[in-house]
Amino acid sequence: MSNEDPRTQELVDEFTRRFQSAPTHISVGPGRVNLIGEHTDYNDGFVLPIALYRDIRIALRPRTDRTVRAYSLEYDDWYEFSIDDLKYDEDVLWSNYMMGMAWVLEEQGVRLQGMDAVVSGNVPRASGLSSSAALEVATGKALLVASGQPDAVIGVPLATSAQRAENKFVGVNCGIMDQFISVLGAEDNALLIDCRSLEYRLIPFPAQAALVIGNTKASRSLAGSAYNERRSQCEQGVALLQQELPDIAALRDVTSEQLEAHKHLLPELVYRRCRHVVSENERVMQTVDAFQRGDLAEAGRLMDASHASLRDDYEVSSAALDAMVDAMRSAGGCIGARLTGAGFGGCAIALVEPGSEQAVGDAIFDLYPKATNIWPEIYTSRPGPGAHVLELA
16 A cells, blocks of 8 residues: 555545644554354354455544544544543444544553544445454554554554453454454465464465455344344353363364264254354364365355355344345356355355456346345455555655
8 A cells, every 4th residue: 555545645635634734644454354254253263354455544643642633534523532531422433443442552551642533444334344343453553653652562462452442442242353353464365363362374365266245235233132142052052061071161172073972962052053153163274274275166165054054053144145145156156155244234255266256246236136125235355464554755
């Protein structure tokens, strides 16, 4: 990304217009999409996300006091707060992600300075592509730069700080994946994350594959309550399995063979929830292996199996997501497709042959609206870089 990037230039111009001076830096926090590994993160499992070439950007100029003055381009909305007086604001929701990051960094002993800021993003909101994590990470980077301490909190600690901001300040009980990939993503790589140990490794994304993301534009209103219910069903499953498997601490510790051998301990519904998580963890590792062997057909089969498991065992798909996945798979060049994110609405992702993106997109625009009466959005992106800061000349 350079000064010549049209979005960067638009942001610089907007900042200059709003504050009558030029910004000194632009902080970038990317959104993400998860290739495979859904509802595994809060079960201490494995996930395989990528950072997108869609991001939240913050043009900023440091201040000498502890005031943050921020203007959101998309909301056309001003917000001002003091780092000495951070309180959740239920009337201006986007501001809380910024205040939450200031709160967490101060809590960790980083003495922050204020900044003037213009915030802009092209990560679709409420779509399951983690616009909230992108805003948290971009804000964290921006506040650290504005305070002259760009390296005070970096890498995994920045990701866990952003997760803490969302958990404790915003009040959303999210896992670590979204913030982790936003901070640590790398161009042309997926990131295998162990959600227990927070160990991670870059997995090269195959050059002979491309991605198409289909946004169902359908309501995700059920996702929150269902998330909490699924989480408690998984915890119930672990508690029951511990009667005969005392060494397990989470479903991550259970193999498919063990689950089948002890399924008599579980109510049918809890068994199916556990079967999804256990098999999904295995699919993540099998996908990594398939990528490393260049076996895209196997990777596609695993994505298809993941969707079936999310639909039938975990029951977090929806008519809209199923219609989106069906439309993707109808196109020549689609290798595999699945819902991505918490489910019920949001996005699906397809692994496709390079050059077939248009055909997959055409199939979605043809079939999906007929099935749902909803007009979708389609994005393509290879794996992009993680969070970074651009210093302006």
